[in-house]
Amino acid sequence: MGSVYALLGIGFSLSWGVMKVINISHAAFGLIAAFLAYTLLQAWGLDPILSIAVSVPLLFFAACFIYRFLITPITQAKEVIVSSMILTFGIAIILENLMLLIWSPDPRVLTTSYTSKVIIVGPFYFQYPRLAGFLMASMGVGIIQFFLKLTYTGKAVRAAWQQPDAAQLYGVNLKRISMITFGLAVASAGAGGVCMAYLYSFEPHTHSLWLIYLFLVVIVGGVGNVLGAASAGLIIGVITGLSLAFLPYQWVNLLTFGLLMIILILRPQGLFQSEV
């Protein structure tokens, strides 16, 4: 559960940290990938994991297009964060209505041949969908980390965030890098959305619920920090799991969001050092 929150949250954290764009529509893009996975599963029996091969590139190019024509103009604004929130809130509304139009407001559930399978190890139960979500999320986090640390473009992304002027002097095309970062961030939301759909039912409005967890992951993990977001996701997942196991169930959300408040008070910059 935590790793899935992490995968969904990494892209959100990246676009916030690198471009100062708080993408309110991030979860809505993830939800589109979930609906695509559902449609491909229903129509052709395609496993949701494989549907990522379709949704991730699709979302990447859609996000590059949106960045080029919608986000770029607002990066010139005095208050990029506020402007981006307003703009992407509008995009989220459009996407939600688009999903309502295409898929109707009916709630959906991803049901595969392994949905109800479980692995029992001693006193521990591992449901297949949760394991699949965990593995996909771990891979996603690994791929993004690999990209940022070991590829030229990834290094350029980090440079653009840490020292934008110096990066430009070294020939980094800031606009192009920002567009790629935004595309990657949204594409990772696609993978995260499919993982979320393994765990929970979803309908076109669900993205506003997912958004709460995105903020939670980023605030706990630190803005722009991939490993921080991954760790935050795991921490939140573990706290939720342990609370469910040992405390009255109605305390779980209280505990999770109480933790957020404590972190905000003690470490407003997040638990981890803010660096890509």
Place this chain on the structure above:
Amino acid sequence: MIQNVIKKALLLTLAICVALIIAHPAYAEDKPIVIGGSLPLTGKFAETAKWIEKGMKFWADEVNAKGGILGRKVEFIIYDDESDAKKAVTFAEKAITVDKVDLLFGGYPGTAARAVMPVAEKHKYVYVSMGGHMKSFQQGYTYSFGGPPLMGEWWYEGFFQYMKAMPADQRPKRAAVYTMNNPIGASASSTLAGWLQKLGIEMVINEKYNLPLPDATPLIVKSKQMNTDILFSNGFFADGVMTLRAAKALDYRPKVIVQAIGSVIPAWVKELGKDGDYIFSGTALHNKLNYPGNDKLNAYIKKKFGLPGYPVYFGFGYAWMQTLSQGVEGAKSLDQTKIRDWLKSNTVNNIAGPMSFDEKGLPAPINFCTQIINGQVELIWPKEVRTAEPVYPRPAWK
């Protein structure tokens, strides 16, 4: 001089003609009766609200084809409150004070209906809706009616009556109760303790959870460890699905699974398929009830949407409009107080059956026990309306 007199005479004649046209009853009769309010057409309650809207619009088409109410056609002003009860209040105020609608239609869900009830009372508008469970009808409102209501407190009455009729040694013995921590969950679970005690079923787990439920596995593990043989899942669709899936994954096999609200929407059967079978629940109306109008609605739904019978919320939308329109026709007026008084002193016949309203605006307690069998929501109790033999105990998971 003469020209001036002629001019004034012409103007006076014109003014009299205009006044006569406006004052003529036929002019008013040509205007449609406007019925206003809001529904959550987007947001988390959109799926069910869209069915309510379809039910209301089907009713309007039907009424208009027959010449309307009081000889006037009807039309709706439907605002989208985005699943926000505060916006439902704003739109109710707007419909009454700005649009000056002739009638107010009932809202959904219970939180919105409960919030709109005092607005209707303040402006003295008749408000026929599902209500916001029993507490909302205990506030002394005189213009609100549950026609039919969706009462959490009555939700399991039919199921427990069915259990009561069963020999005591065949009943489940140990109950696990999980309830979403909100007014709907609280209403649905309010009668559980009393009924379980009466039936000799021990309530070994009674837990609340806040929405969204992050994971249902621990709930099922606990139910299994405590050897419970009846599970009450008092939740919506999302948490209901998670609970059921966890039960299957962990091969938890109680004799009965009872689910509150989530299992009554068509998506339950569509999305869960065979896994969604054998769930017990309740309802205030049902497409297989032998009351006038149900066959016609079922035929329409089958033709238009390919469903075997109308979904329950389609029925609610239609039934609330039936109740309101019978009040108008009975009172022979759009005067809200006359409509209210007629509804309080007469019997209404809608697709949920005949209803007479008490001083709270409620009919006599109605509830039917349902079970999903082979993807169909079947009536189980009362026995005289039974449409299929109940499956008890619940078979093993497939």
